[in-house]
Amino acid sequence: MDIPTAEIVCLGNELLIGVTTNTNAVFLGRHLTKLGYEVRRVTCIRDDLKLATEFFLEVFERKPDLILISGGLGPTYDDIQLEVLSKATKLDLVENEVALKQIKKYYDKKKNAGLTKERRKMALMPTGAEVLQNYVGGAPSCYLNFVGIEIYCLPGVPTEMKDIFMRHILPRLNKKQNKKLYEKKFQIFQSIESQLAPFILEIKNKHGDLYVKSHPAYKDKQGIIIHISGLGEEAESEVDKAIEELQNLLRKNIPDIKMEPFVD
Amino acid sequence: MDIPTAEIVCLGNELLIGVTTNTNAVFLGRHLTKLGYEVRRVTCIRDDLKLATEFFLEVFERKPDLILISGGLGPTYDDIQLEVLSKATKLDLVENEVALKQIKKYYDKKKNAGLTKERRKMALMPTGAEVLQNYVGGAPSCYLNFVGIEIYCLPGVPTEMKDIFMRHILPRLNKKQNKKLYEKKFQIFQSIESQLAPFILEIKNKHGDLYVKSHPAYKDKQGIIIHISGLGEEAESEVDKAIEELQNLLRKNIPDIKMEPFVD
Numbered sequence: 001m002d003i004p005t006a007e008i009v010c011l012g013n014e015l016l017i018g019v020t021t022n023t024n025a026v027f028l029g030r031h032l033t034k035l036g037y038e039v040r041r042v043t044c045i046r047d048d049l050k051l052a053t054e055f056f057l058e059v060f061e062r063k064p065d066l067i068l069i070s071g072g073l074g075p076t077y078d079d080i081q082l083e084v085l086s087k088a089t090k091l092d093l094v095e096n097e098v099a100l101k102q103i104k105k106y107y108d109k110k111k112n113a114g115l116t117k118e119r120r121k122m123a124l125m126p127t128g129a130e131v132l133q134n135y136v137g138g139a140p141s142c143y144l145n146f147v148g149i150e151i152y153c154l155p156g157v158p159t160e161m162k163d164i165f166m167r168h169i170l171p172r173l174n175k176k177q178n179k180k181l182y183e184k185k186f187q188i189f190q191s192i193e194s195q196l197a198p199f200i201l202e203i204k205n206k207h208g209d210l211y212v213k214s215h216p217a218y219k220d221k222q223g224i225i226i227h228i229s230g231l232g233e234e235a236e237s238e239v240d241k242a243i244e245e246l247q248n249l250l251r252k253n254i255p256d257i258k259m260e261p262f263v264d
Numbered sequence: 265m266d267i268p269t270a271e272i273v274c275l276g277n278e279l280l281i282g283v284t285t286n287t288n289a290v291f292l293g294r295h296l297t298k299l300g301y302e303v304r305r306v307t308c309i310r311d312d313l314k315l316a317t318e319f320f321l322e323v324f325e326r327k328p329d330l331i332l333i334s335g336g337l338g339p340t341y342d343d344i345q346l347e348v349l350s351k352a353t354k355l356d357l358v359e360n361e362v363a364l365k366q367i368k369k370y371y372d373k374k375k376n377a378g379l380t381k382e383r384r385k386m387a388l389m390p391t392g393a394e395v396l397q398n399y400v401g402g403a404p405s406c407y408l409n410f411v412g413i414e415i416y417c418l419p420g421v422p423t424e425m426k427d428i429f430m431r432h433i434l435p436r437l438n439k440k441q442n443k444k445l446y447e448k449k450f451q452i453f454q455s456i457e458s459q460l461a462p463f464i465l466e467i468k469n470k471h472g473d474l475y476v477k478s479h480p481a482y483k484d485k486q487g488i489i490i491h492i493s494g495l496g497e498e499a500e501s502e503v504d505k506a507i508e509e510l511q512n513l514l515r516k517n518i519p520d521i522k523m524e525p526f527v528d
Contacts, residue, residue: 014479016303018294019491022286025308030282039280040315042308044289051304058322075458076478077465110456118461138458157480192374194339194402197382201341214340215278216421227283 003231004065004178006037011052011071011081012156015044024070024154024161031170032068036178036231040064047078049087056088060149067149068169071156073139075118081153082125082142089146091126098131099123099140106138129153132168136160141168179232184243188250189223189258192216196224199253203228203246210235210242225262267495268329268442270301275316275335275345276420279308288334288418288425295434296332300442300495304328311342313351320352324413331413332433335420337403339382345417346389346406353410355390362395363387363404370402393417396432400424405432446500447493448507452514453522456480457488463517464490467510474499474506489526 008028014020025042032039040062045055059067072081086093100123104115122139125131132141132152137160144151152169154161188196193216204212207230215225228242229235250257272292278284289306296303304326309319323331336345350357364387368379386403389395396405396416401424408415416433418425452460457480468476471494479489492506493499514521 013475013477015289016293016306017297018290018292019479021290022306025279026282026285028282029280033281038310040310041319042280042286044306046302046304055305074480076461077468078477107458112456112459116458116462119458138456192376192402194371194380194383195376197340198380204341211277213277213342215283216338 003038004036004176006032006039006066006068007059007062007064008032008039008042009055009059009067009069010042010044010156011047011069011084012044013047013078015071016046023158024156027158027162028068028070028165031165032066032173034181035170035173035176036180037066037173047072047080049080049084052080052084053087056084060088060147063147064149066173067151068154068165069151070154070161073122073141073153073155075116075122075138079122079139082129085144085151085153086126089126089144091128091144091146093124094127095120096123096125096129096131096140096142099125099142102131102133102140103138106134132164134160134164135167136163143168179235181229181231182233182235182239183227183229184239185225185227185262185264186243186247187223187225187260187262189260191224191250191254191257193224195254196226196250199246199249200226202249203242206245207238207242210238212242212246267302268300268440270296270303270330270332271323271326271328272296272303272306273319273323273331273333274306274308274420275311275333275348276308277311277342279335280310287422288420291422291426292332292334292429295429296330296437298445299434299437299440300444301330301437311336311344313344313348316344316348317351320348324352324411327411328413330437331415332418332429333415334418334425337386337405337417337419339380339386339402343386343403346393349408349415349417350390353390353408355392355408355410357388358391359384360387360389360393360395360404360406363389363406366395366397366404367402370398396428398424398428399431400427407432443496443499445493445495446497446503447491448503449489449491449526449528450507450511451487451489451524451526453487453524455488455514455518455521459518460488460490460514463510463513466513467492467506470509471502471506474502476506476510 129142393406
């Protein structure tokens with residue numbers, strides 16, 4: 001079975017001008033990888049209708065199985081995610097009644113209630129979009145299948161994005177027949193990456209289907225983290241074996257090496 | 265004068281599988297924006313020779329003025345930044361003597377000294393690359409001018425990347441005649457983005473050259489941050505004026521609004 005591919009797209013000038021650190025990509029990338037997707041690219045693009053539309057035309061040509069988009073669903077003039085998608089897919093932007101009801105209900109509870117023009121705008125979705133309710137914020141999320149590509153449109157605010165992903169998207173992707181990820185990590189002290197490199201390569205060459213990687217200065221921890229993973233149930237014993245082989249190789253060749261299990 | 269454009273490229277599976285949060289992009293994006301560049305895209309790509317080479321061919325077609333690349337200069341088998349650049353530019357990968365000397369000097373001080381194959385690999389650079397010394401880690405950085413595009417090749421480890429950027433790259437970019445950024449921010453309480461949206465749009469329409477944006481839930485602060493900026497000395501008075509106009513407009517229309525200056 002081919003490994004399904006995914007792209008993550010984050011829309012918003014704040015990600016390009018260094019105002020916001022892209023924590024959405026790490027959350028989505030982690031989940032997609034565990035679900036068995038190969039995340040091919042994470043791209044941050046500006047709130048610019050022309051540039052963003054050109055960008056999506058390129059993505060569609062690459063034909064990933066899945067696209068997750070975050071950012072640009074809100075009420076302000078530069079929230080243009082769905083307008084961009086409409087242009088790139090040539091699917092008309094229409095007022096979605098399900099979305100409009102959810103928006104009305106959300107703002108009716110607010111002090112300054114009412115369906116203003118800016119709030120109504122959030123119900124404009126490409127024809128055929130399926131609404132995914134946002135239980136945290138005002139902007140509904142949606143799903144679109146375009147030329148066989150599954151597209152999920154998410155808001156950029158992390159609390160809203162995460163709730164929608166966990167509630168609506170994760171259960172759907174979980175049901176797919178992808179081979180899921182199996183992984184193990186361990187931590188090395190008293191050595192440096194360039195000393196470890198030949199042994200890591202030896203194990204990588206022996207287990208071509210596995211991902212074998214060293215991470216220096218990982219998550220502010222000392223030492224080097226070794227990360228080995230593979231897809232599907234058959235990967236479990238192979239990952240365990242590769243870990244054991246690498247540790248034996250290191251112990252033999254670097255006598256004073258210190259290794260410890262690593263848990264995220 | 266046209267605004268110079270830039271792209272930031274981050275190479276490394278760890279950014280796509282959700283292991284590492286991309287803090288390099290926020291650091292580089294912030295500096296480039298202040299230096300007057302329009303950062304058009306931030307793209308994270310995998311350590312895959314074919315996919316990464318295809319990606320760079322696309323970037324070259326877009327002809328940004330500047331490309332900053334981080335990640336993939338190290339000694340392991342999957343550190344392929346310069347190999348990818350060599351393929352995409354068709355500039356031969358050759359052993360750079362300046363780089364080799366720096367690498368030798370760096371590892372001579374280590375317990376396990378010597379120029380191993382893996383360390384020597386880090387001196388392989390596209391023909392014509394200018395070496396930028398890495399004072400923090402082992403992998404030298406380099407600069408390349410390819411068909412008029414300025415390309416800086418940086419390591420992915422943040423401490424190394426930042427030191428090289430501040431030491432070698434920032435002073436060079438600072439010398440360019442770009443119009444520098446001028447910006448101001450303030451914070452709003454007792455309101456929500458959809459209520460502010462029409463007033464922000466009014467100010468944006470009045471000051472078309474300025475960037476006028478609201479950020480909800482910004483950096484874990486409460487409320488909404490308003491961010492107004494422009495390029496060049498002539499922007500200074502216009503930004504100040506736009507801030508004043510927006511605050512007056514908000515005070516008039518939302519009587520119980522609370523506003524405070526915001527400092528990062």
